[in-house]
Amino acid sequence: MFDLMNPFPLYLCLLIPLGAAIVQIFLLGQSKAQRVVAVGSTALLTAFSFALVAAVKAHGPVILDVGGWAAPVGIRLRADMLSALMVAITGVIGFCGAIHGLAEVPISDERRGYHPLYQFLLFGVCGSFLTNDLFNLYVWFEVMLLSSFVLLAQGGSKSQLEGTVKYMVLNIVASTVFLIGAGIIYASLGTLNFADIALRISQGQGSVTGIRLAGVFLMLAFAVKAGLFPLYAWLPSSYHTPRYTVSAVFAGLLTKVGVYALIRTFGSTFSAHQSFTLPILWWVALLTMVIGVLGAASQFHVRRILSFHIISQIGYMALGLALGTAGAISATIFYVIHHIVVKSNLFLAASVIDRIGGGEDLRRTGGLYRAAPWLAVLFLIPALSLGGIPPLSGFWAKLALLEAIFGVHAWFAAGIALAVGILTLFSMTKIWAEAFWKERPENAGERRPIHAAHVIPMVILTGITLLISFYPTWLFELADIASRQLLIP
Amino acid sequence: METIIILLTGFLFTCGFYLLLRRNITRLLVGILFISQAANLVILVLPGLGSGVSPIIQEGQTAPPPGYPDPLPQALILTAIVIGFGVIAFALVLLKNAYRDLGTDDLDSLKNTDV
Numbered sequence: 001m002f003d004l005m006n007p008f009p010l011y012l013c014l015l016i017p018l019g020a021a022i023v024q025i026f027l028l029g030q031s032k033a034q035r036v037v038a039v040g041s042t043a044l045l046t047a048f049s050f051a052l053v054a055a056v057k058a059h060g061p062v063i064l065d066v067g068g069w070a071a072p073v074g075i076r077l078r079a080d081m082l083s084a085l086m087v088a089i090t091g092v093i094g095f096c097g098a099i100h101g102l103a104e105v106p107i108s109d110e111r112r113g114y115h116p117l118y119q120f121l122l123f124g125v126c127g128s129f130l131t132n133d134l135f136n137l138y139v140w141f142e143v144m145l146l147s148s149f150v151l152l153a154q155g156g157s158k159s160q161l162e163g164t165v166k167y168m169v170l171n172i173v174a175s176t177v178f179l180i181g182a183g184i185i186y187a188s189l190g191t192l193n194f195a196d197i198a199l200r201i202s203q204g205q206g207s208v209t210g211i212r213l214a215g216v217f218l219m220l221a222f223a224v225k226a227g228l229f230p231l232y233a234w235l236p237s238s239y240h241t242p243r244y245t246v247s248a249v250f251a252g253l254l255t256k257v258g259v260y261a262l263i264r265t266f267g268s269t270f271s272a273h274q275s276f277t278l279p280i281l282w283w284v285a286l287l288t289m290v291i292g293v294l295g296a297a298s299q300f301h302v303r304r305i306l307s308f309h310i311i312s313q314i315g316y317m318a319l320g321l322a323l324g325t326a327g328a329i330s331a332t333i334f335y336v337i338h339h340i341v342v343k344s345n346l347f348l349a350a351s352v353i354d355r356i357g358g359g360e361d362l363r364r365t366g367g368l369y370r371a372a373p374w375l376a377v378l379f380l381i382p383a384l385s386l387g388g389i390p391p392l393s394g395f396w397a398k399l400a401l402l403e404a405i406f407g408v409h410a411w412f413a414a415g416i417a418l419a420v421g422i423l424t425l426f427s428m429t430k431i432w433a434e435a436f437w438k439e440r441p442e443n444a445g446e447r448r449p450i451h452a453a454h455v456i457p458m459v460i461l462t463g464i465t466l467l468i469s470f471y472p473t474w475l476f477e478l479a480d481i482a483s484r485q486l487l488i489p
Numbered sequence: 490m491e492t493i494i495i496l497l498t499g500f501l502f503t504c505g506f507y508l509l510l511r512r513n514i515t516r517l518l519v520g521i522l523f524i525s526q527a528a529n530l531v532i533l534v535l536p537g538l539g540s541g542v543s544p545i546i547q548e549g550q551t552a553p554p555p556g557y558p559d560p561l562p563q564a565l566i567l568t569a570i571v572i573g574f575g576v577i578a579f580a581l582v583l584l585k586n587a588y589r590d591l592g593t594d595d596l597d598s599l600k601n602t603d604v
Contacts, residue, residue, distance in 0.1 A: 135565055142572045149579055153586075161587040163602045165514075168583060172521050172576055173509070176528045179569055183532030186562065237602045 008055040009048075010064040010077055013087050013126050016045045017094075021119035031107055034115045041119065042098040045126075046091030049084070056084040057478065061485065071132065072193035078132035081482035082333060086129040086260055089340050090253060092464065094122045096457035097249040100348055103451035104245045109154050117154070121147040121249070128257050134182045134192040137261065141178065141225070145171055148254060151246045152238060163238035170234040174224035181217030184210055194269045201272045212276055218265055219277065226258030228318060229288040232311045236295065239310070240303035240360075244351030247303060251310055252344035256336055259317050267321050267329050268486040274324050282322040286416055289315030293423040300362045302350040302435070305427055306343070309386065312420060313339050319417065320401050323408060330483035331400035334475055338385070338393040338468055345382040345461035349375070352454055353435050358445030362431065367440030371447075376436050378458045383432065385465050387425035393468035400476070494534045501527035514584050514594040521580065525573045529566045536562055 020041035027033045055062055061080040065071060079087065098118070105114050124144025131137050149171075153164040186192055188210030189200045201211060224231045235255065239247055266277045292312025299305045317339070320332030350360060356372050357365035369376050385392035398421060405414045468475055501523050508520030539558025546553050588594050 135568075139568060139572065142576070146575060146579065149583070153583060156586070156590070158590055159602050161583070161590055162599050164583060165587050165599065166602070168580060169509075169517060169521065172580070173524065175576075176525050179525075179528045180531050183528070183535055183562065183565070186532070186565070187535035241602055 008052060008062045008079075010052070010062050010079055010130065012048050013045065013052060013079075013130060014077075014123060016041055016048065017119045017123040017126060021116045021123060024116040024119060025113070028113060028116075029111060031110050034110060035102055038098040038101065038115050038118065039095070042091065042095040042122070045122065046088070046095050049088040049091040052079055053081075053084045053088050053478065056081050057481065072191050072196040075136050076132040076193065077130045078195075079130055080485040081478060082260070082263065082486060083129045085333065085337060085478060085482060086256070087126050089337055090122060090125050090129065092460075093249060093252045093340060093344050094118075096344065096348070096460055097245050099453050100248065100351070100457045101243075101245040101453075103453035104243055104351060109243070112154060114151070114154060117147045117150050118249075121151060125253050125257055129260060132194050134185060134194065134197070136192075138175065138178050138182055141175060141257070141261075144254070144257065145175065148250065152242050152250075154246075155243060157241070160241045163241035167234045167238040170224060170231075174221045174231075177217050177224075178221035181214045181221060184214035184217060188214065194264065198269045198271070201270065208273075211270070212273060215266070215270055215273060215277055219262070219280065222258050222261045222265070223284065224258075225255070226262060226318070227255045227288075227311050227314050228284050229291050229311075229315070232288070232292070232314075235311060236304055236307040239307040240301060244347065244354070247350075248344045248347035251306065251347045252340045255310055255314055256340055259314060259321075259336055262318065263321055263329065263332065263486070267324070267332075271324075271487070278322045278324050281318055282413075285315045285318035285322050286413060287315075288312065288318060289416060289420045293420045293427070296427045297423060297430075300434075302353055302360045302362065302431060303347065305431060306346050306350065309424060309427065310343060312424065313343070313386070315420070316398070316401060316417065319413060320404065323404050323410075325404060325407065326480075326483050326487055327407065328401070328404035329486060330476070330479040331397065331404050333479040333482050334400055334472075335397040337475060337479075338397045338465075341461050341464050341468070342382040342385050342394065345458055345465065346379070346386065348454070348458050348461070349379045349382070352450055352458070353379075353431075355448040355450045355454070357435055357440075358447055362434035364441060364443050364445065365435050366438035366444060369436040371440075374455075378455070378462050379436070380432065381462050382465055383428040384425075385469065387428050388421045389425070391469055393465050393472065396468070396472040396476075490538055491534055494530055494538070498527050498530040498534065501530065512596045514588055514596060517596065518577075518580055518584055522577060525569075525577075529569055529573075532562050532566055532569070 020037055023037055024034055056079055061078055064077040065074050066077060067074055121144060124140050124147060127140035128137060131140055149168050152167055153160055188206035189197055191197055227235045239250060270277060289312050292308050292315060296305045296308035317332050317335050320328045352375050354360045357368050359365045385394040388394040388398040402414055505520045505523030505527060508516040536559050540556035542554045542557050544553045544557035544560045
């Protein structure tokens, strides 16, 4: 159904990064022009994605039947509130990453195609959020993965090659598992369209065994992509190796695409089988939270600590999803948005810690509070927010989640969520005490200059965190709309 | 025919996972190849292979001949093969570079980025 009242140009959210990527290929070698296109296109994407959120809020889901074939025969792009919010945050992170890349990515990488790959990555991420078809989601995942492989390996240092090997092998295996899951769904239900799958399951079509088998395959695949216990090993082995810009964008967006896929399938499409899927997710989520935060406690490398915290925070999101109620899913969506902003910001802060403090190893850096008090503020706000200190955004996210957990009287899970929050704060305090308060040690590396482009994205992201912190209602409202649309497809 | 394909799929998965668990980097690559081919076969065989007639509507007819196989899984596999081709091409280059720069083809010695 093509709604004429609603002519939002949804395709632009895909055509902007794709067009930019193609233009960037032709501009290869012309660093300046590429940089202009990179910043311009991501700014344009951000503007359009914000307009998309407004359009979805005003008129409901935006639908585009690609090729003119109506769903379920044709492949449909559909932006409900969840998709729109995710695309909007992708635009913001893409924009901040593009600015940060101006100062962080060397010309040698630009000559080897950094810019087009970055745009293809955003293209893949936006496509994953917008598609309404299971197999199409697989294709978008691959678009995203292939660009991420190259971005991860770009630079060619030994640790990068090693990290990429691990990242690549586990992700290829996960994609294969995803493909099998999609195949089983098609074989048992005869459709791949999300809404159609949900409809046919609720009508009792297909064998329960087939659908649950597919559910197991899909959950396995998405758990790898999201970094859930025990399938997270690729994440802390690879995220600390590439350029800081690449790390920050990956940390913000890629695992969250996995979380999005989990929400889309197990929160909405397969909701008729929740009694089977949610208990598994519940225990996996609790273990993910605990293992992630304990892993971080033993690290002394800024990005390794932060990588483990991604895993632990993914546990919170999965826990919200495992509750399955509308309030919990809305809290999860709030959590995802808050987390993307904060986590990317912390990875950007790591790049400045490296430059000013002389290294990423906490034992060999220090004195940052004296050297750059403004950086201390820009680090402290997202760090405390991640730990859940009121009145910052992480507090509201955790509060909403805890409210949902208390609603089902799961005291054990609530206790774990609170304990993990305290341990998160412990890790953030460790970075703070070692990098900022400690005197600069003798063996610290050389101090390197920083550029305005390092700081601007941090200021933008900190601003967004503060906006969510002091005016959380608008995001809660949008998250509520998103969860209602998910539960009533 | 289905039985043969199912057995073949199982065989490919067995070989693939065995090779994935080896320490040699080349075997790892071959293992990935086997698994992705086996996944394609799963999609092909799951809805049934049909009776061998092509799903083309003959002139003067309104539906394809009876017993035709569903063409969609084949289209899915075609897409998956193309994607797999690109992924394997990248994997080959990456593993070759990793072997050249890290000086080892033993996966157990790739522990520098782990915790």
